[in-house]
Amino acid sequence: MTPFFQSLGLPYEWAWTIATVLGIVIISLLVMLAVAMVIYVDRKVLGAIMLRRGPNVVGPFGLLQSFADGLKVFLQETIIPSAANKGIFLLAPIITFTVALAAWAVIPFDAGMVMADINVGLLYILAISSLGVYGVVMSGWASNSKYPFFSAMRAAAQMISYEVSIGFVLVCVVLFVGSFNMSEIVMSQKGFGLGLINAHLVHPLLFPMFVVFFISALAETARAPFDLTEAESELVAGYQTEYSSMAFALFWLGEYANILLMCSLCTLLFFGGWLPPLELPFLYWVPGIVWFLLKTFLFFFMFSWIWATVPRYRYDQLMRLGWKVFLPMSLVFVALVSGYLMAIGHFAK
Amino acid sequence: MIQALAFYLFASVVIASAVMVIMARNPVHSVLWLILAFFNAAGLMVLVGAEFIAMLLVIVYVGAVAVLFLFVVMMLDIDFAAMRAGFIRNFPLGILIAAILLAELMLAVGAYGAGGIELGQTDGSAATPVGASNIEAIGALLYGRYILLFEIAGIILLVAMIGAIVLTHREPKPGARGRQDIGKQIARRPEEATVMKQPTVGEGVEL
Numbered sequence: 001m002t003p004f005f006q007s008l009g010l011p012y013e014w015a016w017t018i019a020t021v022l023g024i025v026i027i028s029l030l031v032m033l034a035v036a037m038v039i040y041v042d043r044k045v046l047g048a049i050m051l052r053r054g055p056n057v058v059g060p061f062g063l064l065q066s067f068a069d070g071l072k073v074f075l076q077e078t079i080i081p082s083a084a085n086k087g088i089f090l091l092a093p094i095i096t097f098t099v100a101l102a103a104w105a106v107i108p109f110d111a112g113m114v115m116a117d118i119n120v121g122l123l124y125i126l127a128i129s130s131l132g133v134y135g136v137v138m139s140g141w142a143s144n145s146k147y148p149f150f151s152a153m154r155a156a157a158q159m160i161s162y163e164v165s166i167g168f169v170l171v172c173v174v175l176f177v178g179s180f181n182m183s184e185i186v187m188s189q190k191g192f193g194l195g196l197i198n199a200h201l202v203h204p205l206l207f208p209m210f211v212v213f214f215i216s217a218l219a220e221t222a223r224a225p226f227d228l229t230e231a232e233s234e235l236v237a238g239y240q241t242e243y244s245s246m247a248f249a250l251f252w253l254g255e256y257a258n259i260l261l262m263c264s265l266c267t268l269l270f271f272g273g274w275l276p277p278l279e280l281p282f283l284y285w286v287p288g289i290v291w292f293l294l295k296t297f298l299f300f301f302m303f304s305w306i307w308a309t310v311p312r313y314r315y316d317q318l319m320r321l322g323w324k325v326f327l328p329m330s331l332v333f334v335a336l337v338s339g340y341l342m343a344i345g346h347f348a349k
Numbered sequence: 350m351i352q353a354l355a356f357y358l359f360a361s362v363v364i365a366s367a368v369m370v371i372m373a374r375n376p377v378h379s380v381l382w383l384i385l386a387f388f389n390a391a392g393l394m395v396l397v398g399a400e401f402i403a404m405l406l407v408i409v410y411v412g413a414v415a416v417l418f419l420f421v422v423m424m425l426d427i428d429f430a431a432m433r434a435g436f437i438r439n440f441p442l443g444i445l446i447a448a449i450l451l452a453e454l455m456l457a458v459g460a461y462g463a464g465g466i467e468l469g470q471t472d473g474s475a476a477t478p479v480g481a482s483n484i485e486a487i488g489a490l491l492y493g494r495y496i497l498l499f500e501i502a503g504i505i506l507l508v509a510m511i512g513a514i515v516l517t518h519r520e521p522k523p524g525a526r527g528r529q530d531i532g533k534q535i536a537r538r539p540e541e542a543t544v545m546k547q548p549t550v551g552e553g554v555e556l
Contacts, residue, residue: 013350088381119482123404127391130412134384137416141377141423149423156420160413167408180484320531 023115028101035256036066041297042256042304049308076245081143084242088142093243093250096135100257103128107264108183110274110288121182122170125265126163129220132258133159135251136222136229136239143242151238154315155222155229161322162219168330169213172337173200173269176346186273196279198272205337210270212326214302217262219322221255224307228315263299264292271295352396359392376422384415401483 005015040055040063047054055062080086106121108114118124133155140152174180177188193202200206219226230238240251267273272295274288313321341347362385369382387410394403491499521528548554 017351085375088377118400120400120404120484123401123408127404127407127412130408130416133412133416134419137419137423138381152423153420156416160416163412316529317531 020115024105027104027115031101031104031257031260032253034260035253036070037063038260038300039066039069039252039256041300042307045301045304046308049305070249073245073249078245078247079242081145081242083144085142085144088138089242090247092135092139092142092239093247093254095138096132096254097250097257099128099131099135100254100261103261104257106182107261107268108186108273109292111183113274113289114183117181117183120180122174122180122185125261126167126170129258129261130159130163132254135254139243139251140239143239145242147235147237148239148241151229151235151241155239158219158222158226158228158318158322161319162216162326165212165322165326165330166216166220168327168334169209169216170269171334172206172209172330175334175337175341176200176203176206178347182268182273186268186275189272190275191279192272198275198277198279199270200272201270205333205340206270209330209333210266212330213269214266214299216322216326217266218303218306219318221259221262223259223303225310225313226318227312228318231312259303260296260300263303264296266299267292267295271299356393356396359389359396362386362389363393376425377419380415380419380422383418384411387411387415399483401487 005018006012008015010018043065044054044062046052055065058064058068080089103125105115106118106124108117136155137152140148140150140155143149173185177185179185179188189198189200192198192200201210218224222229229235230240235241240248243251271277272291274292276283276286276291366382366385366389370379370386373379373382387406391403391406391411394400394406546554
């Protein structure tokens with residue numbers, strides 16, 4: 001967009017600043033809109049699986065339910081417990097929300113349609129998503145209440161455990177691609193499977209890593225069956241217990257923005273991003289962003305499907321899965337992938 | 350202009366939050382200020398073009414080390430009165446350390462003014478090759494010129510890790526209760542875990 005503002009007669013720096021700010025606003029608004037729709041989809045899918053109707057009153061098919069909820073929450077009173085550490089109590093939801101939006105800066109929605117096409121895009125996402133735990137930990141501590149504090153402890157341990165194996169999965173993908181740039185990762189999947197299929201997924205060494213990544217993504221976003229941070233049967237609502245009104249809504253929005261981010265990461269890393277699933281010319285008539293959204297939505301559907309069907313893990317089982325199964329497995333696969341790539345002379349090029 | 354603005358923003362926030370780390374009364378606040386300092390230091394790294402180091406700083410220090418810091422500090426039950434009582438006792442030691450640090454800082458400034466130190470001969474391989482990205486340049490150096498140092502650092506970390514595990518590992522007593530065998534738990538089927546009984550009136554059930 002910078003050239004457009006330059007053509008209006010602005011100097012380069014001003015044009016760049018305005019274009020960047022505008023881009024940030026547009027992406028944030030679109031992500032928020034997507035989050036509102038995705039919350040509706042989540043509730044509809046859950047309803048369908050439980051043989052209920054789900055939201056169906058506000059607007060056609062209940063489509064405006066999320067906006068009605070948003071308005072309701074916006075008009076409520078923000079209650080701050082008198083024993084809470086006020087500053088940190090209010091800062092925590094803001095951090096969760098901001099961090100969830102910040103990660104979208106490096107997500108390419110289509111060829112060239114990316115806010116910041118940086119070389120270390122994947123590392124940036126890893127860095128930003130590792131910040132997400134602070135919102136939970138700070139809210140748990142600042143609430144000055146037992147259940148939120150338990151939840152915060154659980155969240156801290158859980159997120160660190162699964163981040164390690166996510167890191168190794170990313171290393172496997174990066175070894176194949178040879179770059180941390182998100183757009184290059186997508187483009188390297190063009191014709192990856194026998195020149196026909198545009199996805200990393202089909203490689204026998206990468207498919208198990210995709211499974212590890214998907215399950216770790218569930219744990220990283222604290223989604224069922226790993227939602228131990230807000231296990232309602234044990235911890236009331238976990239770290240959200242003392243929150244009300246907009247502060248509570250910010251947690252929700254941030255959580256769903258994170259889930260969407262993980263879905264789009266699955267798409268970008270393993271499912272070909274904005275490329276059509278098959279390398280056929282007529283499939284390229286569909287715009288890339290449509291493919292991207294379709295694939296992301298597919299993964300989101302899997303997230304809500306799992307929520308509706310799988311019982312919650314016990315906490316020691318969660319830790320065991322992270323440290324004793326996924327970590328050794330992803331470590332072995334890093335060695336396997338690099339050995340395989342050396343054997344076929346992938347790095348010689 | 351934007352770069353200069355960003356630099357002064359990051360730099361002043363780093364210094365301010367570093368001061369707040371030692372000024373804050375609440376230790377949890379201290380850790381949070383420390384995290385802010387780390388984060389803004391990463392911003393400074395991005396400004397000098399070392400984006401890889403910046404991302405690593407955030408991933409390793411902010412994302413993992415500081416979380417554990419916070420984790421431990423939050424669980425501590427700190428008695429502020431007891432902490433202040435130790436102030437007078439530790440005061441001479443504090444002054445000593447402060448004096449040593451000040452002397453070292455002055456030496457460092459003096460040495461910097463005297464010119465750079467020659468640490469061996471440079472063969473030019475340390476310079477970033479033209480056209481290589483940050484990560485490629487660092488990777489080539491780490492796995493080429495500094496492979497020995499890199500491996501030694503790795504071994505030291507491995508030894509430290511094993512040491513921590515050995516120190517905290519406790520072998521459960523044989524036959525101790527509460528021991529779980531995950532394979533056994535998964536292999537259990539309803540047929541072997543449940544029995545159907547038809548209790549008669551007035552009698553208990555033998556299991």
